[in-house]
Amino acid sequence: MQLSFKSAAGPDGHLAASKRHLAELRPGETAVLEALDLPDDIARRLMELGFLPGHSITRSHSAPGGDPRVFRVDGSEIALRRETACRLWVKPALIAAD
Amino acid sequence: MSDCHSAPVATLSAEEKSLITVALVGPPNSGKSTLFNRLTGMRQKVANFPGVTVEHHTGSAVLDDGRSLLLVDLPGVYSLEPRSEDEQVTRDVLAGTMPGVARPDAILLILDCTNLGRHLVLAAPILHLGIPTMIVLNMADDLRSRGGKVDPFALAAQLGAPVALISAYTGEGVERVSEFLGSAASGTARRWQPIVQLPVLNNIPSCRAWATNVGGRASYHAPAPPIWTRRLDSVFLHPVLGPVIFALVVLGVFQTIFSGARPLMDGLQTLITISGGWVTQLLPPSPFRDLLIQGVWTGVGSVVVFLPQILLLFLFIGILEDSGYLARAALIADRTMSRFGLQGKSFIPLLSAYACAVPAIMATRTIENKRDRIATILIAPFMTCSARLPVYTLIIAAFIPDKPILGPLFGAQAAAMLGLYVVGFLAALMTARVLKSTILKSGYTPFLLEMPPYRWPTVRSLGLRLVDRARIFLRRAGTVILAVSVILWIFAHLPLRNGQAPEIANSLVGTVGRTIEPLIRPLGFNWKIGVGLISSLAAREVIVGTLGTIYGMEGDARSTGLQAALHQDLTIGGAFALLIFFAFAMQCMSTVAVVRRETGGWKWPIIQFTYMSTLAYVCALFVNQFVMRVL
Numbered sequence: 001m002q003l004s005f006k007s008a009a010g011p012d013g014h015l016a017a018s019k020r021h022l023a024e025l026r027p028g029e030t031a032v033l034e035a036l037d038l039p040d041d042i043a044r045r046l047m048e049l050g051f052l053p054g055h056s057i058t059r060s061h062s063a064p065g066g067d068p069r070v071f072r073v074d075g076s077e078i079a080l081r082r083e084t085a086c087r088l089w090v091k092p093a094l095i096a097a098d
Numbered sequence: 099m100s101d102c103h104s105a106p107v108a109t110l111s112a113e114e115k116s117l118i119t120v121a122l123v124g125p126p127n128s129g130k131s132t133l134f135n136r137l138t139g140m141r142q143k144v145a146n147f148p149g150v151t152v153e154h155h156t157g158s159a160v161l162d163d164g165r166s167l168l169l170v171d172l173p174g175v176y177s178l179e180p181r182s183e184d185e186q187v188t189r190d191v192l193a194g195t196m197p198g199v200a201r202p203d204a205i206l207l208i209l210d211c212t213n214l215g216r217h218l219v220l221a222a223p224i225l226h227l228g229i230p231t232m233i234v235l236n237m238a239d240d241l242r243s244r245g246g247k248v249d250p251f252a253l254a255a256q257l258g259a260p261v262a263l264i265s266a267y268t269g270e271g272v273e274r275v276s277e278f279l280g281s282a283a284s285g286t287a288r289r290w291q292p293i294v295q296l297p298v299l300n301n302i303p304s305c306r307a308w309a310t311n312v313g314g315r316a317s318y319h320a321p322a323p324p325i326w327t328r329r330l331d332s333v334f335l336h337p338v339l340g341p342v343i344f345a346l347v348v349l350g351v352f353q354t355i356f357s358g359a360r361p362l363m364d365g366l367q368t369l370i371t372i373s374g375g376w377v378t379q380l381l382p383p384s385p386f387r388d389l390l391i392q393g394v395w396t397g398v399g400s401v402v403v404f405l406p407q408i409l410l411l412f413l414f415i416g417i418l419e420d421s422g423y424l425a426r427a428a429l430i431a432d433r434t435m436s437r438f439g440l441q442g443k444s445f446i447p448l449l450s451a452y453a454c455a456v457p458a459i460m461a462t463r464t465i466e467n468k469r470d471r472i473a474t475i476l477i478a479p480f481m482t483c484s485a486r487l488p489v490y491t492l493i494i495a496a497f498i499p500d501k502p503i504l505g506p507l508f509g510a511q512a513a514a515m516l517g518l519y520v521v522g523f524l525a526a527l528m529t530a531r532v533l534k535s536t537i538l539k540s541g542y543t544p545f546l547l548e549m550p551p552y553r554w555p556t557v558r559s560l561g562l563r564l565v566d567r568a569r570i571f572l573r574r575a576g577t578v579i580l581a582v583s584v585i586l587w588i589f590a591h592l593p594l595r596n597g598q599a600p601e602i603a604n605s606l607v608g609t610v611g612r613t614i615e616p617l618i619r620p621l622g623f624n625w626k627i628g629v630g631l632i633s634s635l636a637a638r639e640v641i642v643g644t645l646g647t648i649y650g651m652e653g654d655a656r657s658t659g660l661q662a663a664l665h666q667d668l669t670i671g672g673a674f675a676l677l678i679f680f681a682f683a684m685q686c687m688s689t690v691a692v693v694r695r696e697t698g699g700w701k702w703p704i705i706q707f708t709y710m711s712t713l714a715y716v717c718a719l720f721v722n723q724f725v726m727r728v729l
Contacts, residue, residue: 041181042544047302048176049546050216054303061335063429068442070335070429070549075213075320077549079429081436084544 022071023085025059031090032056038087046088050074056093117158117168118283119200121191123224124208125217126174127550129236131155133208133266134171135562137275142562154187161276165283170202178223179300183468192227204230204282206275211235211248211263212321212551218309222296225259232260232278239265240551246321253316256294267556327422327551334426344430347423351414351449362406370399385599389587392647397583401575401637401688404454407484408571409564411453415446415461416563420555424464425547432545438527439534441467441545444474448526451481455689457567459696469538473530475693476706479684480526482519485638489680490518492642496661497673514677522681525713582636582687590647602648607632621679621715622672622722634685641685671725675718683714 025031033053036043050073051057060077062069068081124130134142134155142157155171172191173184180186187196194201207224209217214235224231235250254261260278264271297308334340374395381387418424424446432442443465451458458478465471494514501510534540589606591599602608603625610632611625618628626648634641642660649663668676684690684707693703 038544044179044302045176045181045546046544047306048219049548052303052306061331063335063433064337064341065433068429068432068545068547070331072323074216076216079425079432079545079547079549081432081545084546 020090021086022057022059022080022088022090023069023082025057025071025090027059027061030056030058030093032093033088034091035089036087037089038084042084046084049078050076051078051088057088057090117166118204118285119168119170119202120159120204120206120279120282121202122169122171122206122208123188123192123220124174124234124236125176125210125220127548128174128208128210128217129266130174130208131171132556132559133206133234133236133264133272133275134169135559136266136269136272137279138169140562140565159276159279161280161283163280165280167279167283170199175220177220182466184466192224192229202229203285204232204278206232206234206278208234208236208266210237212237212240212244212246212324214248214313214318215310215320216306218313219302219305221257221312222305222308223299225257226296226299230282232262232275233257234275235261235263236266238263238270239268240324241321244321244324246319248313248318249316253312253318256312256315258294267553324551330552331426331549334423335429340426340430344427347418347427348449351411354410354414359407359410362410363403366406367399367403370395370403374399385591388591389584393583393587394580396643397586397636397640398575398580400639400643401579402572404484405568405571407453408457409568411450411457412564412567413560415450416560417555418446419464420553420559422550422552425549428547429549432547436545438530440473440530441465441470442547444470447474447478448481451478451483454483454485455479455481455686456571456692459689459692460567460570462696467540467543469534469540469543472697472702473533473538475696476533476702476709477526477530479686479689479706479710480522480529480682482522482681483638483686485686486518486680488639488642489634490515490677492645492661493664493673493677496664497668497670518677518681521678525682529709579636579688582633582640586633586636586640586644602629620722621675621718622669622726623676624667624672626667627672627676631679631685634680636687638680638685669722669726670729671722674725675722678721679714679718681714682710682717684710 020031022031022033033051033055035053036046036051038046052074055074058072060070060072063079066082068079069085070077070079071085122130122134134157137159138155138157141160142155154173157169157171158166159169160166170191172188175182175185175188178185178189178192180189190196191199192202192205205224205227207221209220211217221233233253235248235253241248248263250261250263260274262271262274262278264275266272294308294312297304299305334343374391377395378387378391381390415424418427428442428445430442431445435441435444444462446464447458447461449458450461455478458481459475462471462474462478465474494511498511498514503510503513586607589610590602592606593600599605600608607629608625611629614628614632615623615625618631623631626645629648630641630644633644645664646660649660649667664673690703690707693706694700697703
């Protein structure tokens, strides 16, 4: 699968891919969560909801205007505002998630 | 009739305290309350834990052999780490440290088995408590129809706790839960006997891995994604269709609250009037009869008449919530609400407040973030509730000529009415903004909203909600409103002169009105309006009846006699000031009482009452002075 998208990181698509955050996922796209750049108690709350490093996350629907967005994670759908989603760093899913 | 078998009769008595207590614990959206409703039916009540805003239901479950147990439905939690008030309460109750609540003798842990991997994580801290626990795997019907499976016996063997695979929605397998309750009532329910090692509780990744491991050994296969939910979401959350449907739903709720409820309310009004007439005929003329009819019947009746409107509103909210659409509505509304420091979940309570602030404030319970919830409670009474309508109708009809502005359908009177709705709405938004950037400023708390799968609401669950709400509403009408109506009537008929009630101007009420007259004179109000304002503290629309009594006219918003009398007695500035006063003032003791109950103390209702009254006074003063100088 060719990963290419607009990114400020420059022409090196691979480097950019490892530096994406959740808010950059396109509808239907799946990625693997790498890190939660959030205060500890909020990160723990998100982890309880399934946002655990190593788990795959799929972007689903969104509210009109694109914010908040719904993400499929660990068997359920959770809506996050952009301000939260852009603090969750992801890397591309190498194996297609089912 | 002839076959008499000993059916168990539900009785909640003084022995309630000595009953075996079973706590229902589970994550949000696990179907915990559905199971609770199924086990307790009508034998339940809502209560707040002392000193906190978290509400809980308690109820009694009656076993086949007639024994009963006390069930406590605890707030939905994802873990027992005390980060939110809900979690703190659940943790305290389970630890036995919640004052007034005994440590439960047994636990029903309700988990959604279509999402077992994540939900099973909660089993670790619960089993760790050492209280006899049954793991209830709910939504078995969904799991099966979506092609998933789990072996409850293998899970029970691993966890050393009984496991029931049930559907609280259809009732399938609930008898297994009753068996466990039976063993809990006999004290024979087993404590947890470890077979698998529990994970380190505060390490979430290891807890989650433990849950996957345990699930895997119980041959758990996660079900296929909910196809229908995805299909429906592609319509309801469609970039164009989504907002259109959302707007239609909102309009539908509005239309039902105002037009749909009208015939029912008129019918109830007629019933109250006719029954009042019967009572008048039955009793001999006496001051007591006058008190009963003019005080109690009219006063309490003017509030009870709103019952159909409130029940319709709750029916709507119930359907939206149980079907899963409410979460989508909150998602759609979130962005707009966030501009005023609020969030998507504040939207439905604020919409409800157009009918009545009391159910709206009760509906804020769906907002988990405490500061957002308080902010929503504080601004809800600014929304133009239906009790303001009779007052607006009376004053507008008396002072504003019905000249057409935009064609024959939209005249000056309609414009004035719409203007008052807008004024209330703007006051609410401005207040929210100020609150959220000052005393209710939240730190960084993320907006997290779980989207549950769509489901058909059940008649049973909707019915239980309505009974619950009707009970709360009527209890209030029977206590606070009754007391105020009686006191007002008595004060309007004292002091007696030669055994005769005085003219209203010379009564205690008149004296009070004249005492406060200097205070309200700058607003353009005379002592009669003052009496109306005091009486309307019970409920806003009471002022119409009061003014009717004072001016010796029929107390009816459409009474032309009363309109003419007001037109004579009040300046145009005073009339506009009165409208503005009613738009802003918290003239409703029921709202004050419900805010006290929902926020767990007097602090917020006092702040709110002071703020709204001051705002109302200052704005009414400004309006009157402005109109006097300009016109």
